[in-house]
Amino acid sequence: MAYQKFNATQVFTGEQMLDTNAVLITDDLGNIESIVGKEDAGEDVQVLEGTLCPGFINAHCHLELSHLKGCIPERTGLVDFILQVVQQRHFPDEEILAAISKAEDEMLQAGIVAVGDICNNTLTIPQKKLQRLDYHHFIEISGWNPSIAQIRMEKSLGYFKAFDQLFPKHTSISPHAPYSVSDALWQEMQPYFTDQIITIHNQESTAENELFISGEGDFQRLYRQMQIDNPSFVATGKNSLPSVFHYLEAAKHVLLVHNSFTEQSDIDLIRSSPTSVSFCLCPNANKYIEQTLPPIDLLVKNDVSLVIGTDSLASNHQLSVLEELKTLHNHFPQLTTSLLLQAATYNGAIALGMEKQLGSFEKGKKPGVLLLQHITDKIGPDAFVQRIL
Ligand SMILES: [Zn+2]
Structure with a gap:
């Protein structure tokens, strides 16, 4: 040799x-x-x-949304962003598949070797079977209306089986976000979390904490517009993360994504839990959707494990870990290059359970x-x- x-x-x-x-x-x-x-x-x-x-690890992406590049206006806020994504889901499959292939090319060119990818369908499977990149497939489940919990779970288990038989050990079930999962759906999902790598969108907007603290705010507008009713929801009086984290504690690792409005009390809760957790930063998506950035100084001060994600081309101009690092260093020049590169490599590999090969x-x-x-x-x-x- x-x-x-x-x-x-x-x-x-x-x-x-x-x-x-x-x-x-x-x-x-x-x-x-x-x-x-x-x-x-x-x-x-x-x-x-x-x-x-x-090689870089992109810990959070939605490859299946690549066809939405440039389709959704910037700085609308999260609720209007979600409404736009839901309205624009209907594209021909050929267009979606071509966009997936192009987006993967872009990630390869940008030095990315592995991806934590959110899956709401099986459209990314043909591309992933080519095995040009390593993936962990997070089968995402949402449903705020408790009466559809079982139907959603069954549908997602079908997707889970499709991915898991091709990519065993690199597929898991994951909740979308605290504001989109009913108690009934949490109950359905929870048995599938044990010893798995799980991800969840966390505290991406102020409205998310507001919903759990007071039961009010912009998400109620989202539910009204989408005609979704969740009569069993009761505000907890706490931020969203402490309201739902107990559901996730049996996981091997939890990847919290965005964390734009995470506070010290939330981090204290995570640090008091035995569950291994990393905080994924997607600054370009945060700027695109909410014109905000995560509280990096707070996260660094608490010495949490940071990883980097690009989110999707629906909320980003490119899928490049390096572009995310540039944004972070531009806004937070006090960070060291080593800290940022470790988030983009070693920490990401651990978060996706790929540290034996990568990172x-x-x-x-x-x-x-x-x-x-x-x-x-x-x-x-x-x-x-x-x-x-
Ligand atoms: Zn996302």
């Missing part, structure tokens, strides 16, 4: 930044062999300019090798990525 040796301006391992003395050694297939000092690397070292980094330059893994430019002091607006392996 022949080896490849790479030396660059710096090497980010997935967890730490090494200086220019480091040499990354892989086999021809891209399996990591070791990282050694220049003095021990021997001959035939390829010298590159830029930062070597493991860091450790012997035996095959994480993909990226070369990043213009990220040394800051992940700047002109940063770009090339796939080396």
